[in-house]
Amino acid sequence: MNIDNNIALEKLKKLVAIPSVSTDPERRNKIMEAAExxxxxxLELGCAVKFFRYKNYPPVIIGQKIVDKSAKTIGIYAHYDVQPEDPVEKWSSPPFELTKRGEKLYGRGVADDKIHLIQSVIAAKNLIERGNLENNLIFIFEGEEEIGSIHFEELVKKAGAAVGKSDFFYVFDVGMKEKNVPQIFYGLRGVISGELKVKTGETDLHSGIYGNRVLNPIQAIAELLAKIKDGQTHKIKIPGFYDKVKKISQEEIDLLPAESLNSKINPSFEVNGIYSGYTGSGWKSVIPAEATVKFSLRLAPNQKPEKIKPMVKKFIESNLSRQVKWELTLSPGSNPFYTDFNNPYTKKTAKILSNFFGNRCYFNRSGGSIAAAEILQRLFKKPVILTGFTLPDENIHAPNENIDEEMFFKGIVAMEGIFSL
Ligand SMILES: [Zn+2]
Structure with a gap:
């Protein structure tokens, strides 16, 4: 193995060994160890480094490497926090020990997202050492991605001009279409989560005596859900819901893989959980007094949570029986994201990636949500390019998370290329 690859592997190993689990307040010291x-x-790259922090939450780390004030400036985003490792017994090797098996490297957070953080640092280091770094680089490393990027907007605003100097951003928190087949995401969905509690009485009732006479809250929720969405076509039947959805052009239809056209570009409504009544073993013939349903809505580009939330509320109000009491809680919600894939930086990036890997670079839209992409674009009005070097099925958030070793090394060289764009 060449020396550069060995250095990269050592650094990845050290970072994976730090359990920077952001969901666990007990491990805030570990988060800080990763940040340090x-x-x-x-600092070794010669960056000016600043931490932006809310109370004792994980900081956003800003590293500025300015080589030439008249050159382009590239913003580089990755996150250093990881998901918890449980269930630990399902791991084949200790989660915080980078372990090689076959062509894969295993460890918690190795794919999501420590691979990209280390790759970007090594790519910059290689360019600097060879005297080839011609663009300015702004590193933006977040520590709260796995807890919903709760302070990212506020902290990036504080960092202000340093981040805003970027001519465009790379958000390295997604993966390749398959091994050696690069991919750029230019659209993401937003999300709103909700909980609806329906109450029809003060106490559960005997179904033999009260059946046919009182409202059943589960029935009320079931009827409401059937009105919200058509289970066959998946169409959401809330009036006005689709009004603002960004129309898809023929160019985009030609560009997108079939699975994205069928699902990821459209908004969706899904029931996540429903509980009420008697659910133990055996039978209990009661009419429950209360029922609760949890649901989530994914929003397509141009739909705004602040416009959609009142529509959902109004629909529930006018479709639930007036005899039931109900209480609706909706999350603040996150905006969808969309960058024009025809902007020159995206096009140049695609060209560099496809030349390097020897395969066409795919353009895609994801059904998921990455808060940082939307926030960076909204605050700074610059193109955001989502790409990365993980592969599908690398067990992100699950036991035995892994990366492909070859894509780890090749991704570094690919980044050297796009940082020289
Ligand atoms: Zn991630």
Whole structure:
């Protein structure tokens, strides 16, 4: 193995060994250990480094490497926090020990998202050492991605001009279509989560005595859900719901893989859980007094949570029986994201990636949500390019998370190319 690859592997190993689990307040010291490790790496690149932090939450780390004030400036986003490792017993090797098996490297957070953070640092290091770094680089490393990027907007605003200097951003938190087949995402969905509690009485009732005489809250919820969405066509039947959805052009239809056209570009409504009544073993013939349903709505580009939420509320209001009491809670929601894939930076990036990997670079839209992409674009009005070097089925968020070793090394060289764009 060449020396550069060995250095990269060592750094990845050290970062994976730090359990930077952001969901666990008990491990805030570990988050800070990871942040300090990254500070050191950025200082070694000759970056000016600053932490932006809300209370004792994980900081956003900004590293500025300015080589030439008249050159382009590239913003580089990745996150250093990871999901919890449980269930630990399902792992074949200790989650925080980078372990090689076959062509794969295993460890918690190795794919999501430590691979990209290390790759970007090593790519910059290689360019600097060879005297080839011609663009300015702004590293934006987040530590709260796995807890919903709760302070990202506020902290990036604080970092202000340093981040805003970027001519465009790479968000490295997605993966390739398959091994050696690069992919750029230019659209993401937003999301709103909701909980509806329906109450029809003060206490559960005997179904033999009260059946046919009182409202059943589960029935009320079931009827409401059937009105919200057509289970066959998946169409959401809330009036006005689709009014603002960004129309898809023929160019985009030609560009997108079939599975994205069928699902990921459209808004969706899904029931996530429903509980009420008697659910133990055996039978209990009661009419429950209360029922609760949890649901989520994915929003397509141009739909705004603040416009959709009142529509949902109004629909529930006018479709639930007046005799039931109900209480609706909706999350603040996140905006969908869309960058014009014809912008020159995206096009140049695609060209560099496809030349390097020897395969066409796919353009795609994801059904998921990455808050940082939407926030960076909205705050700074610059193109955001989502790409990365993980592969599908690398067990992100699950036991035995892994990356492909070859894509780890090749991704570094690919980044050297796109940082020289
Ligand atoms: Zn991630």
């Amino acid at each position: 490790f990254i500070r050191k790496e950025l």
